[in-house]
Amino acid sequence: xxxxxxxxxxxxxxxxxxxxxxxxxxxxxxLPDENIAVELVDTPFFAQDRYQCGPAALTTALVASDAKxxxxxxxxxxxxxxxxxxxxxxxxxxxxxxxxxxxVLDRSLAAIVAELEAGRPVVVLQNLGVSWIPRWHYAVVVGxxxxxxxxxxxxxxxxxxxxxxxxxxxxxxxxxxxAMSVLRPGEMPAVVDRARYFDAVVGLEQAGMAESAALAWxxxxxxxxxxxxxxxxLGNARLILEDYAAAxxxxxxxxxxxxxFAAAHxxxxxxxxxxxxxxxxxxxVSRGLEQVTDQLLVDELTDTRAxxxxxxxxxxxxxxxxx
Numbered sequence: 303x304x305x306x307x308x309x310x311x312x313x314x315x316x317x318x319x320x321x322x323x324x325x326x327x328x329x330x331x332x333l334p335d336e337n338i339a340v341e342l343v344d345t346p347f348f349a350q351d352r353y354q355c356g357p358a359a360l361t362t363a364l365v366a367s368d369a370k371x372x373x374x375x376x377x378x379x380x381x382x383x384x385x386x387x388x389x390x391x392x393x394x395x396x397x398x399x400x401x402x403x404x405x406v407l408d409r410s411l412a413a414i415v416a417e418l419e420a421g422r423p424v425v426v427l428q429n430l431g432v433s434w435i436p437r438w439h440y441a442v443v444v445g446x447x448x449x450x451x452x453x454x455x456x457x458x459x460x461x462x463x464x465x466x467x468x469x470x471x472x473x474x475x476x477x478x479x480x481a482m483s484v485l486r487p488g489e490m491p492a493v494v495d496r497a498r499y500f501d502a503v504v505g506l507e508q509a510g511m512a513e514s515a516a517l518a519w520x521x522x523x524x525x526x527x528x529x530x531x532x533x534x535x536l537g538n539a540r541l542i543l544e545d546y547a548a549a550x551x552x553x554x555x556x557x558x559x560x561x562x563f564a565a566a567h568x569x570x571x572x573x574x575x576x577x578x579x580x581x582x583x584x585x586x587v588s589r590g591l592e593q594v595t596d597q598l599l600v601d602e603l604t605d606t607r608a609x610x611x612x613x614x615x616x617x618x619x620x621x622x623x624x625x
Contacts, residue, residue: 330409330410330411330471330475330479331410331411331467331468331471332410332411332412333411333412333415333446333448334412334415334416335415335448336448337448337449338415338446338447338448339446339447339448339449339450340415340418340419340445340446340447341418341444341445341446341447341454342366342418342421342422342423342444342445343444343445345362345366345423345442345444345456346362346365346366347362347456347461348361348362348365348373348456349458349459349461350458350459354377354381354388355388355439355440355441355457355458356380356381356388356392356393356440357373357376357377357379357380357381357388358373358440358458359425359440359441359442359456360376360380360388360393360396360397360425360440361373361376362423362425362442362456363422363423363424363425363442363482363483363484364376364397364400364402364484366422366423366484367402367422367484367485367486368486369400369401369402369484371400376396376400379392379395379396379399380392380393380395380396388440390427390480393425393440393482394406394482394505395509397482397484398505398506398509398511399509399511401487401511401514402484402485402486402487402514403484403485403487403489403502403503403505403506403514403518404482404483404484404485404502404505405482405483405484405485405491405498405499405502406480406481406482406498406502407424407481407482407483407491407493408493408495409478409479409480409481410479411446411467411471412493413481413492413493414426414443414446414481415446416491416492416493417483417491417492418443418444418445418446419492420491420492422483422484422485422492423442423443423444423456423483424442424443424481424482424483425440425441425442425443425481425482425483425484426440426441426442426443426474426477426480426481427439427440427474427477427480427481428440428441428470428473428474428476428477429473429476429477430473436476438477439457439458441455441456441457441458441463442455442456442457443455443481444456444462446467448467451466451467451468452464452465452466452467453465453466453467453470455470485502485518487513487514487517487518488514488517488518488520488521489521490521490522490525494525496522496525496526499522500522500531500532500535502518503515503518503519503522503535504535506518507535507538507539507542512539512542512543513539513543515535515539516536516539516540516543519532519533519535519536519539520536522535523536528555528558528559530556530559530560530563533552533553533555533556533559534552534553534556534563534565534566534569536548536552537549537550537552537553537556537566537569537570537573538569540552541569541572541573544576546573546576546577547577549569549573550570550573550574550577553566553569553570553573554570557570562589562592562593563593564590564591564593564594564596564599564603565590565599565602567586567587567589567590567593567603568586568587568590568599568602568603568606570586571583571584571586571587571590571603571606571607571610572606572609572610574586575606575609575610575613578617580610580613580614580617583610584607584610584611584614587603587606587607587610590603591603591604
């Protein structure tokens with residue numbers, strides 16, 4: 303664990319082979335049910351001003367998830383005047399700082415349908431122009447009706463824009479089928495890719511939303527019991543929240559399924575020290591050093607041991623009577 307300039311100690315965060323998807327799926331335009339008809343009629347609507355479709359679309363999805371946000375507030379977070387628009391990065395970041403977790407969907411119409419059936423509208427990026435003269439546009443899918451060949455959107459200044467399915471797919475394909483849903487703390491997407499979900503939770507942690515990240519890791523453990531990544535992530539989130547007993551429990555569970563994982567020994571040692579259990583903490587450091595050859599982790603563990611020994615010395619001095 304390292305010290306920042308302010309003296310705060312940070313956590314070792316390791317990801318286990320997170321990877322993005324590659325290639326456009328052949329089934330991008332396929333529906334799971336030829337008779338599908340779903341529409342989230344109660345989804346709110348925020349009309350856009352010129353060039354500000356990103357803030358309007360994101361505010362729609364956030365308010366639908368009960369987030370306490372305003373269009374003006376979201377606009378300040380995501381709108382880039384120089385670009386006259388918003389980038390996906392800003393859209394994802396603003397979702398996290400609104401205490402919601404953005405989840406980028408599989409690039410398929412079926413993934414959108416699954417989210418709609420779970421009660422969540424979906425933000426999509428379209429190109430309403432042509433490849434050589436793009437006109438990028440964010441909209442919110444609130445309904446799909448296969449029998450009537452239509453996708454229902456909150457889009458621009460239209461609270462219920464009807465678009466033929468084929469046309470929607472063509473405009474959406476130009477963004478490489480980019481779509482995201484907004485998850486409440488502890489919610490799982492309807493169709494989940496484990497690596498992408500873990501990546502999304504790490505993003506939530508990095509945005510400083512530790513409590514929401516803890517709920518997301520707990521949801522992951524419900525789906526994938528004893529998963530070491532989720533256990534380690536839960537321990538880190540609880541440690542940030544200074545819930546040391548819960549952090550200790552998570553790290554011990556992680557070490558039970560991944561014995562000898564040095565980073566978990568390191569963070570468990572820090573957790574034990576925070577509870578005043580210095581001898582046990584030093585034992586954890588020693589266990590970690592026995593398992594590790596990576597110099598960065600050796601340095602982490604060595605720093606943690608020095609911190610524990612310093613705290614132990616101070617505690618002993620405070621308990622020594624003076625004349």
